[in-house]
Structure formats: structure tokens, C-alpha cells
């Protein structure tokens with residue numbers, strides 16, 4: 001028997017989550033059984049622990065879109081008992097049972113070996129949010145980061161915190177957009193040199209082009225903020241669009257693309273090919289200072305998750321939560 005966070009849905013469609021003991025016979029099909037050590041809390045986890053957001057297919061459900069742990073048994077040649085592994089994406093924790101459990105069973109294709117230089121706790125301090133932040137930085141690099149500050153929106157959140165720390169460590173000036181002015185000292189400790197108030201960017205686009213200000217941008221917010229900041233990117237610069245914390249709409253004009261050659265780069269972490277996953281994790285181990293990562297971490301256990309899920313949906317989590325499932 002082992003512990004897992006089980007989400008159930010009643011006849012009226014209301015969900016409830018609680019920690020339960022279940023047996024191995026409840027684990028889904030898969031090639032690799034993993035003794036999970038750590039998981040984390042991402043925005044999607046908030047949806048899957050709570051209302052579902054259309055992501056969860058079947059109840060009862062075990063959420064947790066990522067985990068790190070040790071292989072217990074494997075019928076796939078690539079993994080053997082004792083190997084340390086990380087999983088993000090592939091709709092684990094949404095369409096498939098996830099990491100809020102002491103055991104998980106998944107397809108070998110979905111796993112990545114734990115990168116050298118990271119332990120399982122650090123891997124989940126990074127988690128899907130941090131992994132995606134790295135993908136965003138890599139995409140910006142591939143298209144060329146221009147001189148001047150790189151803007152990070154939703155800076156005090158998970159994606160934003162890790163993006164800020166990586167970009168600053170790579171020597172870029174970082175401007176963090178936050179709706180929580182009280183996080184300014186925290187953002188500066190991660191390496192941000194400029195704090196931009198959310199209200200400054202939250203207004204609807206009035207002029208399609210504004211002063212060329214930012215050398216690039218990692219955007220976790222979307223919506224009106226993304227539309228607005230496109231008009232502030234320097235000539236030939238890029239925005240990596242990661243999230244929709246502020247909305248899925250994009251009330252923009254095409255003028256920044258046409259007159260300034262601005263690039264809008266889509267970032268998806270879920271279906272990311274294996275080779276690029278390995279590349280991103282290696283870059284994380286190299287370019288994200290572990291002491292800065294530690295400064296983002298808030299520890300938690302399985303029973304904290306229902307409350308943490310509600311908090312992240314309200315934009316109230318600072319940095320990264322690491323869930324010790326044992």
C-alpha cells in the first residue's frame with residue numbers, strides 16, 4: 001500500500017481531493033514503475049487538483065504533472081531498478097495518473113534520466129515551470145537576444161522566477177513584471193535589476209508601436225499584456241509565449257511583426273521531443289545556480305496540495321513549491 005492524492009467527482013460535478021492509501025493493483029499500465037520522491041505545483045496542477053479545467057479525463061484521478069524519483073521496476077531496456085528519473089509533460093497528471101503519489105507507473109518514452117548535477121529534489125524545484133522557462137530562454141537564444149533588458153512577465157510565479165534566475169545568470173539584464181510589489185526584493189535576489197508594475201503593461205493596446213525597450217521577453221501571462229509588450233520589443237527581437245495566467249486572448253496588431261521584425265515564439269513543454277528535453281535539462285544543470293533555485297523553494301507534503309492548488313490558481317504562489325510525497 002502507498003499514499004496518493006486522489007481527486008473524486010460527485011454526481012453534481014464537484015471535485016474533492018484527499019490523501020488515501022491505495023494498492024499497486026490500482027496503478028495504470030506502463031513499462032516503468034517509479035518510487036516517486038518529489039513532485040511540485042504548477043498552474044495546471046491547480047486545475048487538476050481542483051475543478052479539472054477540462055484537463056482530467058477520468059475520476060478518481062491522481063494529479064501531479066511532474067515528478068522525480070527512482071526506478072523500482074522496468075520492462076524497458078532504457079531503464080533499470082535504481083535509476084534516477086524525471087518526468088514532465090505527456091499529459092501525465094491530466095489524462096494519466098500523475099506524481100502526487102508515492103508510486104507512479106508510466107511509459108519509458110515519457111521519462112528523462114536525472115541530469116548530472118541535480119538531485120531529485122532540485123529537479124522538482126525546477127519542475128515543469130522551470131523546464132519550460134529554460135525552453136523559452138533557449139528559443140530566445142536561437143533567435144538572438146537583443147541588447148537591453150529582457151522582460152519576464154509573471155515574474156514572481158514559477159516560470160517567471162526560474163526564467164529570471166537563468167537569464168540573470170547568463171549575464172542579461174532582467175526586468176520583472178509583477179502584480180505583487182512586495183516581491184521586489186525576492187525578484188532582485190534572483191537577479192532582476194528592474195521591477196515593472198503589472199498595471200504599466202495591463203492596458204489595452206492603444207498604439208501598435210511604442211518605444212523599443214526590451215531585448216526579448218519570456219511571457220507567462222498572455223492576454224492584453226502580451227499584446228501590449230509586442231509593441232515594445234526591440235527591432236528583430238523575440239517574445240517566447242509560455243503561459244496564459246492573464247488570459248488566452250491576444251488583442252494585438254500585426255504591426256510589430258511587419259515593421260520591426262518581432263518574432264512571437266510558441267513554447268510547449270508537454271510534447272517536447274526527447275533530445276530537446278535532455279538538452280534543456282543539461283542547460284538547467286549548467287545555467288541555473290542551485291543556491292538561487294533554493295531561494296525560490298517552499299516545501300510541502302501531499303496533504304497541503306488542495307490548498308496549494310487553490311493558491312496557484314489565484315496567482316498567490318511565490319516561486320516554486322517542492323512536494324515531498326513521502
Ligand code: NDP
Pocket residue numbers: 041042043044128129132153154155156157158159160177178179180183198220221225241242243244245246247267268269270312313314315316317319
Ligand atoms: P504561477 O501561478 O506560479 O505564475 C503565474 C504568475 O503570473 C503569477 O505568479 C503572477 O505573477 C502572474 N499573474 C497571475 N495572474 C495574472 C493576471 N491576471 N495578470 C497578469 N499577471 C498575472 O504559474 P506557473 O509559473 O506555473 O505558470 C505560468 C503560466 O505558464 C501558466 O499560464 C501556465 O499554464 C503556463 N505554462 C505553460 C507551459 C507550456 O508548456 N507552455 C508549461 C508550464 C506553465 P506576479 O505575481 O509576479 O504578477
